[in-house]
Amino acid sequence: MSARIFNFNPGPAALPLSVLEEIQAEFLDYRGTGMSLLEISHRSKPFTDILNEANGRVERLLGLTEEYHVLFLQGGASTQFSMIPMNFLNMGATADYINTGAWSNKAIKEALLLKRRVNISASSEDRNFCYIPKVFKFTPGAIYVHLTSNNTIKGTQWADYPDTGGEPIISDMSSDILSRPFNIRPFGMIYAGAQKNLGPSGVTLVVIRQDMVERVQDPLPSMLSYKTHVDKNSLYNTPPVFGIYVIGLVLKWLEETIGGLTAMSRINEQKAALMYDYMDENGFYTPTADKDSRSLMNVTFRLPNEDLEKRFVDEALSNGLGGLKGHRSVGGCRASIYNAVTLEAVETLVNFMKEFARANG
């Protein structure tokens, strides 16, 4: 082991060190097969076991009933933005969308590109997306309501999901999936690009309820139909084998080393509190999101000026703290503290922030 940094990247992001070490150790000969995992058939027993185990862990961690299907797809959340209206939204029917920033906006844009009818049930655009809306106008008879559970760019996150009165929620959970327990019953579908809380980029986790599968509009291109992937258990074509394997190891770490979502959530709350409490008290750093909408995953903040922000990011990196630059569209600073970012990493960051504030305050 050489000098690993503390990694606050927004995604692709930090992975548990123990998982990386396990992958490295078995990289040339996967568990006695005489092959690297990269060289193994997706129809072989070793990979079937990996896939089934990963499915089972998602089911247990999310408390899924048999009504829900677990899929591992490709193309990122961006492909889901199109697949959702293609699969569920008849021409002429309406879907509700809640707009909390860039990613919600992209989902809306793709539905409109497909000429589907979209109602914006709520938006926080009036204050530059620094909060999560509390008032909604749901459309009677709407097929679904779409929301982004956590906004990486603006550093906001839903504390509680809205009561939609039975209208299925579809949620992009790319940046906070499996970071805390939640009740999945109101959700018709959730999806997440893996590269923040689950594993490497190139895999999308989709959890879909059977009644949504039954709504799927035929005929769709095979790869764009959820039905295809449900029928074939994510094996319609060659899946991203390595990515699913890494996700399986991360899920195992989450269940067996961390102890599940309640334990994970406690650690995540502790990490976020360390940062927000210090910033609220000190005043040199200003969190950008409203207090009741703050993300436990992406802590976004400003320093007194842009020169200081640049110096902060650079000096942090020379102190072994990487990935603290804000998104290019908004500037400022951001610490992404996903599941795999340790309490030690956040403590080290807060100590650095204190020193930097003393030296530059």
Next chain:
Amino acid sequence: MSARIFNFNPGPAALPLSVLEEIQAEFLDYRGTGMSLLEISHRSKPFTDILNEANGRVERLLGLTEEYHVLFLQGGASTQFSMIPMNFLNMGATADYINTGAWSNKAIKEALLLKRRVNISASSEDRNFCYIPKVFKFTPGAIYVHLTSNNTIKGTQWADYPDTGGEPIISDMSSDILSRPFNIRPFGMIYAGAQKNLGPSGVTLVVIRQDMVERVQDPLPSMLSYKTHVDKNSLYNTPPVFGIYVIGLVLKWLEETIGGLTAMSRINEQKAALMYDYMDENGFYTPTADKDSRSLMNVTFRLPNEDLEKRFVDEALSNGLGGLKGHRSVGGCRASIYNAVTLEAVETLVNFMKEFARANG
């Protein structure tokens, strides 16, 4: 290093051992970044360098002019089957398809699902796809002709591509990409799932000519438009970072260790000749493809009966030769001898075949 087997898997398939060792060595700390490659941002300099270098290597290896764009996408060849007609084929216009087996068929099926007009220019279905057609009926004014360059299941491969009189060829080259030099000029687009000759599953290489990009029908879902990916140089959304990195290393091995496509082709011909020459001469094993249509990548053959075939596959595996079972849809045996399968591996296989024939002949 423990006991690595000789791997004849049809895909995911063998990778060069030196590439696997390099990945393993830098797995926890990618070149002094203090992070695993899995944890690195796709907008970072290290990954930008990886992507640019991989692009450049594809350009050099294929001898591409500036007219061609290199893309790394997701979703496998199966997604391309739909994207091709969606992007290029207006309702009412015609595309020619040549049917040489299961994969060609899937491409045709997806075009028909989209209600596009398809003309079958040639087919080898009359003799169960054991040969490559030599007579074609191209449609005047057709937008493109689609063909599968190598057929993994039936073990056939185009020796020379047809003269289409200027009609752009689009080819699924998943199973023989970069295995030999060829003239790319007649091709409007080629594409290949990575998991046979390029790297791990989960990345699709697409090489597309500018005049084809200009044909793209607006508006398409963003992720399904070639224009999106050309405009953003494969970075419209988070790409499969790890897969592209591995591909980059395989391309480097191909250029620098092997010495390019002419050298690779010579080795591939030598490997295939070892197998076919022995089988033609001995008679115990029967190659399934016509002589002039035989694949240099997937050598398909039968033994005198199914019991012997099963015993052959099992005994080979206990002798460290894996992946020799034929595709589940056709049975028999198959040795996939892609670029990364060494001459030594094939020699060992042929020696085993000789012993097995002696013992069971």
